Amino acid sequence: MTTTYAQARIEADEKVPMIHIHRDFRATPAQLFRAHTDPEVFARWVGPADVGAVIDYWDARDGGSWRYTTAGRVGTAFRGCFHTVTEERIVQTFTWEGMPEGVALETVTFEDLGDGRTRLHATSLCDSFEARDGWLASGMETGVDDGYAAIDRMLEAGEL
Amino acid sequence: MTTTYAQARIEADEKVPMIHIHRDFRATPAQLFRAHTDPEVFARWVGPADVGAVIDYWDARDGGSWRYTTAGRVGTAFRGCFHTVTEERIVQTFTWEGMPEGVALETVTFEDLGDGRTRLHATSLCDSFEARDGWLASGMETGVDDGYAAIDRMLEAGEL
Numbered sequence: 143m144t145t146t147y148a149q150a151r152i153e154a155d156e157k158v159p160m161i162h163i164h165r166d167f168r169a170t171p172a173q174l175f176r177a178h179t180d181p182e183v184f185a186r187w188v189g190p191a192d193v194g195a196v197i198d199y200w201d202a203r204d205g206g207s208w209r210y211t212t213a214g215r216v217g218t219a220f221r222g223c224f225h226t227v228t229e230e231r232i233v234q235t236f237t238w239e240g241m242p243e244g245v246a247l248e249t250v251t252f253e254d255l256g257d258g259r260t261r262l263h264a265t266s267l268c269d270s271f272e273a274r275d276g277w278l279a280s281g282m283e284t285g286v287d288d289g290y291a292a293i294d295r296m297l298e299a300g301e302l
Numbered sequence: 303m304t305t306t307y308a309q310a311r312i313e314a315d316e317k318v319p320m321i322h323i324h325r326d327f328r329a330t331p332a333q334l335f336r337a338h339t340d341p342e343v344f345a346r347w348v349g350p351a352d353v354g355a356v357i358d359y360w361d362a363r364d365g366g367s368w369r370y371t372t373a374g375r376v377g378t379a380f381r382g383c384f385h386t387v388t389e390e391r392i393v394q395t396f397t398w399e400g401m402p403e404g405v406a407l408e409t410v411t412f413e414d415l416g417d418g419r420t421r422l423h424a425t426s427l428c429d430s431f432e433a434r435d436g437w438l439a440s441g442m443e444t445g446v447d448d449g450y451a452a453i454d455r456m457l458e459a460g461e462l
Contacts, residue, residue: 205367
């Protein structure tokens with residue numbers, strides 16, 4: 143049986159302090175690349191459905207940096223720098239500013255499944271298993287599921 | 303007995319794919335911070351003694367980026383972005399361009415030991431134990447030892 147990820151699968155790596163996420167979309171790799179690099183598009187889908195995002199700065203290129211602030215609940219902010227930005231692979235750092243010493247290294251790749259479908263693979267590498275497990279226990283799946291559902295809706299509406 | 307690190311100690315973490323480096327200097331934290339953030343100073347010490355470094359770009363601030371090219375053997379280059387740059391802590395990404403998909407997350411902190419001495423703690427987090435062990439087997443200790451000895455000489459000469 144072929145594995146499909148109509149809903150995001152979020153998994154803890156067994157060997158290293160990493161989170162893996164897999165999710166299939168009815169999209170091309172180029173559409174998912176745009177969703178992750180165009181700041182206006184990114185702000186429309188990232189995070190839980192009841193939390194809006196405002197981009198503070200965003201420069202999606204090798205060596206650029208990014209920051210966004212959330213609204214709708216208690217405001218908070220996330221920031222990082224882009225290490226690699228290509229159509230196939232994005233590598234960036236990630237910090238929630240509520241815990242400024244915590245830095246994760248994130249990678250997103252887009253696997254073309256053919257027939258207008260693409261599988262997103264995302265990893266997040268933390269510096270300890272405690273930090274990784276803290277993220278897994280934080281309720282992050284709500285943001286992941288809501289965000290990817292918002293991408294689905296933009297794709298269906300022809301907005302991406 | 304008090305532990306001192308007159309020579310660098312390079313250790314493999316037992317739990318996560320990380321390298322730890324510890325090294326003591328007759329320097330203040332501010333002097334070591336300058337050695338790691340001033341591009342003209344950095345180019346004078348980084349790497350093996352028989353390999354020179356030329357800075358291609360360097361912007362040592364949160365969200366800045368850096369790249370340098372080596373000369374003296376077969377030329378190669380290293381690049382990354384600065385995630386955090388404070389007097390106490392530098393966090394940056396690191397790629398050797400000979401293996402462009404390999405990205406490490408590096409942290410350097412400066413512990414004031416008093417009496418004009420400072421202990422440098424550096425970590426390098428890889429995404430697999432294989433990648434980490436590859437770095438440990440690469441002869442990296444030559445670059446580490448030679449580079450820190452060059453910092454010692456700059457400090458003794460009053461050039462830092």
